[in-house]
Structure formats: C-alpha cells, structure tokens
Amino acid sequence: MVFCAILWEEWIVFKRQFKQITASALISPLMYMLAFGWGLGNNITVNGLPYIYFIVPGIIALTTMNTSYSAVAVLLNIHRLYDKTFEQYLIAPIPIYFLTLGKITAGMLRGMYSGTIILLIAWIFGVHIHLTPMFILIMALNGLTFASLGFFAAMVVNSHAEMNRFSTFAITPMTFICGTFFSLDNLPYAVKIFIDILPLTQVSTALRTIASGGVVNPRNVIVLFMYFVALFLLSIRSCYKVNA
Amino acid sequence: MIKVNEVSKSFSGKKAVDHLSFSIIEGEIFGMLGPNGAGKTTIFRMMTTLLKPDEGQIQINGKSINRNINGIKQCIGMVSQHFSLQSEMTVEEILELHGMLHNMPGDQRKKRIDELIQFADLWDDRHKLSKTLSGGMKRKLMIIRAIMHSPSILFLDEPTVGLDPVSRRQIWALLNALKRNHITIVLTTHYIEEAEKLCDRILLLDKGEKFLDGCPGDIIEKVGRYTVEYFDGDSERYEFFDDHEAAVAYGNSMKNGFSIRRCNLEDVFLKYINKKVD
Numbered sequence: 001m002v003f004c005a006i007l008w009e010e011w012i013v014f015k016r017q018f019k020q021i022t023a024s025a026l027i028s029p030l031m032y033m034l035a036f037g038w039g040l041g042n043n044i045t046v047n048g049l050p051y052i053y054f055i056v057p058g059i060i061a062l063t064t065m066n067t068s069y070s071a072v073a074v075l076l077n078i079h080r081l082y083d084k085t086f087e088q089y090l091i092a093p094i095p096i097y098f099l100t101l102g103k104i105t106a107g108m109l110r111g112m113y114s115g116t117i118i119l120l121i122a123w124i125f126g127v128h129i130h131l132t133p134m135f136i137l138i139m140a141l142n143g144l145t146f147a148s149l150g151f152f153a154a155m156v157v158n159s160h161a162e163m164n165r166f167s168t169f170a171i172t173p174m175t176f177i178c179g180t181f182f183s184l185d186n187l188p189y190a191v192k193i194f195i196d197i198l199p200l201t202q203v204s205t206a207l208r209t210i211a212s213g214g215v216v217n218p219r220n221v222i223v224l225f226m227y228f229v230a231l232f233l234l235s236i237r238s239c240y241k242v243n244a
Numbered sequence: 245m246i247k248v249n250e251v252s253k254s255f256s257g258k259k260a261v262d263h264l265s266f267s268i269i270e271g272e273i274f275g276m277l278g279p280n281g282a283g284k285t286t287i288f289r290m291m292t293t294l295l296k297p298d299e300g301q302i303q304i305n306g307k308s309i310n311r312n313i314n315g316i317k318q319c320i321g322m323v324s325q326h327f328s329l330q331s332e333m334t335v336e337e338i339l340e341l342h343g344m345l346h347n348m349p350g351d352q353r354k355k356r357i358d359e360l361i362q363f364a365d366l367w368d369d370r371h372k373l374s375k376t377l378s379g380g381m382k383r384k385l386m387i388i389r390a391i392m393h394s395p396s397i398l399f400l401d402e403p404t405v406g407l408d409p410v411s412r413r414q415i416w417a418l419l420n421a422l423k424r425n426h427i428t429i430v431l432t433t434h435y436i437e438e439a440e441k442l443c444d445r446i447l448l449l450d451k452g453e454k455f456l457d458g459c460p461g462d463i464i465e466k467v468g469r470y471t472v473e474y475f476d477g478d479s480e481r482y483e484f485f486d487d488h489e490a491a492v493a494y495g496n497s498m499k500n501g502f503s504i505r506r507c508n509l510e511d512v513f514l515k516y517i518n519k520k521v522d
Contacts, residue, residue: 007346013332058489084328088389090320093314093347 002094006102010109010145025114029063030121036181038125046183049212056122056129057207059178060115061142065200067113068143069171072103073150080154080242090242100151100236107147108140116138128212139158140217141224142203146171148231156236173198179208245270245395245428246291251300253452260286262452263300270396273419273429275439278449278508284432285325286452288401290323291430298420304397318346321390325401327382328483331375333364335385338374339392360388361420364418380411387418391427398422400431404438416442420443435511446509452518460509474502482514 014021037052037059043049080086089099122129151172157163178200184192195201206220246268251517253261261283276284289295291302293309293316302309304316330338338355344355348377364384368379373386383403390398405413418427419442433439439446440460447457456463468484471493475481477500484507485491495502503505 001344001347005341009330009333009341010342012337013330016332064264084324084326084332085330087294087324087328087340089345090294091317091320092342093317094345095314149367 001104002098003105006089006110007106014110014145014147014236020116021110021113025063025067025110026117026121028066029059029072029114029118032059032130032181033122035119035216039241042171047212048208049217053128053211054183055181056127057127057211058141058204060118061178061200061203061207062175062180063118064111064115064139064142064150064204065146065174066111066171067114068107069150069167069188071110071145071150071165072107072147073153073163076103076151076174077157077160081158081160089147092195093126097236098241100232100239102143104151104232106234107150108143111143112136112139115143130213135207135210136205138203138224139165139211141221141228142199145224145228145231148235151231151235152231154241155235173205179204197223245305246430247301247303248287248291249301249303251287251290251297251302251520253290253295253298257316259452261290261297261353264449264454265300266447266454266457268428268430269429271423272444273442275435275443275446276430276432276445276449277434277439279434279513280395281451282436282449283452284449285401286401287449288430288432290489292320293317293401318393321393321395321398321453323383323386323390323398323400323403325405327379327386329374329382329385329389334373335361335370335377335518338351338380338385339389342389342392343509348393356392356394360392363421366412378411379415383411383415384406384418387415387422387456393423395427397428397430401428402434404433404435411436421491441507447514448509448512450513455516456512462521464507464509467515468509471505471506471511472502474498475500482511483510484515508509 033052033055042051042053044115046054048134119131133154151169153163153166156165177195178198179195180200183197184201187195202220202224206216206224209216248264248266249518251261251264252259260317264283264287276287278284286295290297291309302382304320307316309316327469330341333341339357339360341355343356346365348356361367364387366381366384366388374382387398387403390400400419404415407415423429424449431442443460445458445459446463448455448463455485456466467484470485472483472485472491472495473480474483474495483491485494488504491504495504
C-alpha cells in the first residue's frame with residue numbers, strides 16, 4: 001500500500017505536469033541528436049556504424065540518467081528544504097527502506113519515460129536500433145542507480161545552490177566522458193581505466209552493444225548493479241539520519 | 245502520556261534546547277509558549293521524530309520515540325509551521341495520499357475524507373489544487389490531514405501564524421472540537437491570546453529552558469492581577485499588583501500617564517525574563 005501511495009502521488013503530479021515534464025525531458029537529447037547525430041556526424045562512421053546509430057544508445061543512457069537523477073534529487077530536495085512535504089513521509093508509519101525504494105522507483109520510471117521517448121523519436125526518424133528485453137532492463141537499472149544517487153544527494157545536500165554544484169560535479173562530467181558521444185578506444189590508458197569504472201560507461205557500452213545486435217558483457221551489468229546496491233544502501237542510511 | 249526527560253539539542257555548538265523536562269497528560273491541550281529562539285520548534289520536531297535529541301529521552305505511551313518505531317507514528321499527527329502541502333494535488337488527493345501512507349483501507353479512507361472535509365468546511369473546495377487555497381483553508385487542510393488516520397495525539401507548530409483574525413478563530417474552533425473528541429493536542433505558539441484561550445496547561449520557554457509551567461490562570465496569578473503600564477521617559481515600564489486600588493494609587497503617582505489592565509501571560513514573560521513574547 002505504502003509503495004503504491006508513493007507511486008500514486010508521482011502519477012498524479014506527472015498527469016498534471018505531463019506537457020512540461022515531456023518537453024523538458026526532450027529538449028537536451030533532441031539537441032544532441034540534431035547537432036551531433038544528424039548535423040556534425042552525418043558523414044561519420046564509428047566502429048563501422050553511421051554515427052547516429054552510435055550516438056542514440058549513448059543519448060538514451062544519458063537521458064535516463066539525467067531524468068532519473070533530477071526527478072528525485074531536485075524535487076526531493078525542494079520537498080525537504082522548501083515546501084517541507086517530505087516531513088509527511090518521515091512521520092508516516094512507513095519503513096524507511098520502503099520510502100527510499102518508492103521514491104527511487106518513481107525516479108526510475110520517469111527516466112524510462114524519457115528514454116522511451118528518445119527511442120520513439122529515433123525510430124520515427126529512421127534510426128532502427130536493435131531492442132531486446134535486456135536493453136530495457138539496463139535502462140531500468142540505470143534509472144534505479146541514478147535515482148538512488150539523486151535520493152542520497154537530496155538527503156545530504158542542505159541548500160538548492162549546493163544541489164546545483166553537486167550535479168555539476170557528479171552528473172555533468174559523466175554526460176560527456178562516459179562514451180556517450182565518442183568511442184573510448186583511443187583515449188590514454190589511465191584515463192580509459194578511470195572512465196571505465198563509472199556507472200554511465202557501463203550503461204552506454206551495454207546499450208550500444210545490444211543496439212548493434214551484440215551480446216552484453218556481464219561485467220557491465222554486474223558493475224552497474226553494484227553501484228545501484230551501494231547507492232541504495234547509502235540512500236537508506238541518509239534517510240534514517242536526515243533532519244527534516 | 246508524553247514524557248520529555250532531560251532533553252537537549254544543539255546546533256553548531258549553540259544550545260537550542262537545554263535539559264528540558266515536562267510531561268503531557270492525555271486529553272489536554274498543552275501549549276509551549278516563548279519568544280523567537282526559545283526552542284519551541286526544536287522540541288516540537290524532536291517530539292515528532294523529525295529531529296534526534298543529543299541527550300535525554302522522549303516517551304509516548306511509555307515507549308521511547310524513534311524514527312523507526314512505526315507504532316508510535318501511527319498514534320501521532322503533525323501540523324508544521326509551513327504550508328507543507330503538495331501544490332499539484334487537490335484537497336481530496338492530499339487526504340487520500342495521507343490515508344494510503346497510514347495503511348487505511350479504501351472504503352474507510354473515502355468515508356473519513358468526506359467526514360473531515362465537511363468538518364473543516366472545505367466541501368466546496370475539495371477538488372481545488374492546494375496551491376489555490378487561502379492561508380486559512382490551507383491550515384485547515386493541514387489539520388484534517390494530520391487527523392485523517394485518527395491519531396490520539398496531534399502536534400501543531402504555530403498553527404495560526406500568518407493567519408487573519410477570522411481564520412485564526414476558525415482554527416481555534418476546530419481545535420476545540422478535536423479536544424472534545426478526546427485528542428491530546430500539543431501546540432507551540434507565540435500568541436499570548438491563543439495560549440490563554442486554548443490551552444489547559446502551558447510550558448513557558450526561553451533560550452531552550454523551561455522557566456514556568458502550569459495552568460495559564462495559575463501562572464498569571466504568580467505575577468499579580470493588575471498591570472500598570474507607564475512610560476518613564478526612556479521606555480515602557482510595567483508594575484504588577486494584586487488589587488486594583490494599589491494599582492490605581494501607583495499609577496496616579498506617575499507623571500507621564502498610565503494605563504491599568506488585567507495581567508496576562510505576556511506579563512509573566514515581562515516579569516520573569518524581562519522580554520515580550522511577540
């Protein structure tokens with residue numbers, strides 16, 4: 001019941017703000033597709049594929065990441081510090097892990113929604129990538145991981161300005177360096193090692209492999225899952241300790 | 245019913261609540277009164293599990309409160325000082341969500357929502373988004389949300405702050421109606437009139453410490469029955485008397501004029517801590 005209540009609240013807000021949520025989820029990824037995919041990358045091939053086929057899985061990875069993270073981090077931080085509606089959850093007889101899981105699942109669903117729209121737009125414009133249940137599963141795991149990071153940030157960061165800084169340092173670099181827009185093959189070894197352990201790298205690598213008809217390296221899924229578990233546990237701990 | 249024992253809380257090394265102890269009896273309206281910075285909201289938030297005390301213990305029905313103890317949370321309702329309502333949800337939806345979070349079955353939720361919306365006179369506004377409600381309506385909605393799951397204790401932090409006099413009286417009427425339903429009410433306020441009119445017992449706080457507690461009438465009697473207010477050339481001064489004649493005689497000895505009125509809780513603060521509450 002409690003889990004449903006959290007998702008129901010998110011659904012009500014989603015219905016009321018459907019247009020705004022959809023439009024804001026689309027702007028950046030569409031610009032990336034237009035500028036890097038169809039504009040700059042029109043005559044480029046990467047790993048034997050037209051660049052647009054290379055970039056679409058990357059854009060889906062970063063869109064799912066950004067939306068899941070923001071949907072939880074920004075909103076929850078506002079609910080905790082500004083309109084104080086998060087108090088309602090803290091004083092309700094809900095196990096903290098349920099509350100955390102509910103909010104993170106809601107963030108993941110928002111991320112999935114944005115990622116699905118990108119898939120549809122790409123499809124409409126003739127970019128027909130290979131889709132499997134594993135593709136959807138990795139999108140969902142990506143959403144859960146970054147929604148967990150968002151939840152943790154919303155609990156530990158104590159002002160909106162700091163929240164922006166946290167996003168600038170934690171999310172923005174990953175958007176560009178995790179193999180979303182370019183192949184990591186030509187990077188210096190030390191840099192590649194570092195980038196290779198980041199969560200978004202696992203996602204963009206795995207999604208791209210599936211999109212081109214390949215088989216996912218289990219390492220990608222395991223590392224991503226470990227990130228999710230670690231961040232989820234940190235989120236629960238931060239929620240126990242948070243002063244509303 | 246509620247026991248606060250030697251509770252302390254500091255923020256950045258500064259004591260907000262300092263070894264505070266008091267108890268609250270079932271069915272009463274208990275007020276915590278004090279000027280800004282007295283520690284009212286801090287103790288309120290500790291009693292509602294939103295803050296963890298640094299020292300001491302708070303017990304409700306014999307059990308120490310803790311964020312993880314859901315049995316205690318089920319028997320408390322809370323109205324915070326801020327208008328903490330989901331702006332994109334309607335009056336009915338906000339109550340529905342609260343009922344779901346407290347595991348109320350669907351049919352019970354619906355019945356209770358109808359009952360509470362009528363009780364708070366919000367029937368015509370039940371489909372309005374909370375962001376479109378007036379301050380008084382928002383506060384009423386917060387109160388009925390807090391009692392949606394039929395708690396035995398209702399905590400209110402400055403329930404009428406920022407409201408116009410008409411809305412304030414409506415909230416008082418609502419709280420008195422809840423008291424008749426045997427709900428224990430704990431409120432913080434810095435409005436003297438509110439504390440005097442509503443509370444059976446009050447706790448007077450300053451700088452995180454208790455300096456008096458008891459029934460409003462008894463506390464006021466400790467100061468006197470009449471207050472003489474006069475201006476001594478620099479500032480307003482107050483003297484307190486048990487009988488009217490002595491007060492008049494004292495007033496007449498003043499050069500700059502004076503006024504006499506019945507003592508109130510404000511005078512208690514003036515006498516004991518030399519400070520006004522508002």
